[in-house]
Amino acid sequence: MIVSAPDVRRHAVLGAVKGGEIRPAFQPIIRLREQSLAGFEALARWDSPTYGSIAPSTFIPWAEEDGLINALTHGLVSSACAAAAAWGEHFFLCFNISPLQFNGSDLVSVIFSAVDGTGFSRHRLVMEMTETSAISETRNAHEMIGHLSKSGVRIALDDFGTGHSGLSRLLSFPFYALKIDKTFVRTIEADADARMIVSAIVGLCDSLGLKVVAEGIERPEQLAVLQELGCTYGQGWLLGREMTPAAAAHFAEGRKVATHYPETAVDLAEEAAKRRLFDEHVARGRLLSRGANLSGLDILFGLSDIGLCQVDLHMTIVRVNETLAALFHKHVHDLQDGAVKDVLPADFAGWLWQHAGEIGASDDTFVYSLAERSGRAIRLRVRRMLSGGSLTGILIMAVPN
Numbered sequence: 001m002i003v004s005a006p007d008v009r010r011h012a013v014l015g016a017v018k019g020g021e022i023r024p025a026f027q028p029i030i031r032l033r034e035q036s037l038a039g040f041e042a043l044a045r046w047d048s049p050t051y052g053s054i055a056p057s058t059f060i061p062w063a064e065e066d067g068l069i070n071a072l073t074h075g076l077v078s079s080a081c082a083a084a085a086a087w088g089e090h091f092f093l094c095f096n097i098s099p100l101q102f103n104g105s106d107l108v109s110v111i112f113s114a115v116d117g118t119g120f121s122r123h124r125l126v127m128e129m130t131e132t133s134a135i136s137e138t139r140n141a142h143e144m145i146g147h148l149s150k151s152g153v154r155i156a157l158d159d160f161g162t163g164h165s166g167l168s169r170l171l172s173f174p175f176y177a178l179k180i181d182k183t184f185v186r187t188i189e190a191d192a193d194a195r196m197i198v199s200a201i202v203g204l205c206d207s208l209g210l211k212v213v214a215e216g217i218e219r220p221e222q223l224a225v226l227q228e229l230g231c232t233y234g235q236g237w238l239l240g241r242e243m244t245p246a247a248a249a250h251f252a253e254g255r256k257v258a259t260h261y262p263e264t265a266v267d268l269a270e271e272a273a274k275r276r277l278f279d280e281h282v283a284r285g286r287l288l289s290r291g292a293n294l295s296g297l298d299i300l301f302g303l304s305d306i307g308l309c310q311v312d313l314h315m316t317i318v319r320v321n322e323t324l325a326a327l328f329h330k331h332v333h334d335l336q337d338g339a340v341k342d343v344l345p346a347d348f349a350g351w352l353w354q355h356a357g358e359i360g361a362s363d364d365t366f367v368y369s370l371a372e373r374s375g376r377a378i379r380l381r382v383r384r385m386l387s388g389g390s391l392t393g394i395l396i397m398a399v400p401n
Helices: 012-019 056-065 069-084 099-103 107-115 138-150 166-170 192-208 220-229 245-254 265-275 278-284 294-303 322-327 346-360
Strands: 022-031 036-048 052-054 092-096 125-130 154-160 177-180 211-214 307-312 317-320 366-371 377-387 390-398
Touching: 012 036, 012 056, 012 069, 022 069, 022 245, 036 056, 036 069, 036 245, 056 069, 069 092, 069 099, 069 107, 069 245, 092 154, 099 107, 099 125, 099 138, 107 125, 107 138, 138 154, 154 166, 177 192, 192 211, 192 220, 192 377, 192 390, 307 322, 322 390, 346 366, 346 377, 346 390
Parallel strands: 036 092, 092 125, 125 154, 154 177, 177 211
Antiparallel strands: 022 036, 036 052, 307 317, 307 390, 366 377, 377 390
């Protein structure tokens, strides 16, 4: 029986963390097309010998409030990596990270000290940030995530669609993957709106070069729709319930392993070589798949209350929504199919031309602060767009104040 918060003494958390009572359970993440294993999400579980099974929604806030969250994370990462190191080398392990840890300063050392010495490579770690995370120290979070990324650790955006900052958060950090919240998957086989939203998210992720994982897959009908929409990865009871380390080891041994998530060192080297070609593409004005993901992106541009603009490699605007046009005090038809240098504010257009090669060669999001006549500033976030691994242009996002 799950025990509620009032029934358990708070100091029991300290003993549980120190005594190793909080242990990992593993839920598979599956590559949907091949039905092959891509990795596991490691979940914190506390089965207290005194109080019974205690829900994470109870003990994790306690650990946060009592300053124990780093110790809890260290123990979970260390024990999960030590167990998984013996199961093979071509799958990842995924962990949820507390918003407090992104606001603090110790996350990098906590993760590295936990994984080092276990035999599990840093390059096979994925750390999840929830969309609703209250990250106050944004600069500090950027520095930590940048350090993790340069060391090979990937960052994923979890529960996408549950908060109010989805696209803003997505383009604020160098995410490697996005997880579609289970609320969209729950009714996807019967709800046209849910299918439309998931289609738009998949199209956006493909355009930004992000991996996409659908959570909460429980029925074959849901799986079939997600496969049809082009969702690459899935997680849920239909594909595999959470399991003990021993069961996870057996599961990993019995399933064909997908090697595409995260990329191998060879894949990363090939991608780096592709990025070096971007300046040549821009210089030649080559258009790569200008119409890629039209339906998904058109849906997203129409639904979003955030300003969005797509620029192709001719530096021409091929898609823009009303929100962004209004921020520039223009109509959509004033910007659509116009050259960046002719229709966007001159200072921003000049900056975009100057940095186009750098933007196209990076997974990072670039930020430009555009001063308005009123004295306020519009923060524009800029990121490269891809199609099938090929560079296709640039996405501009603006959040109205």
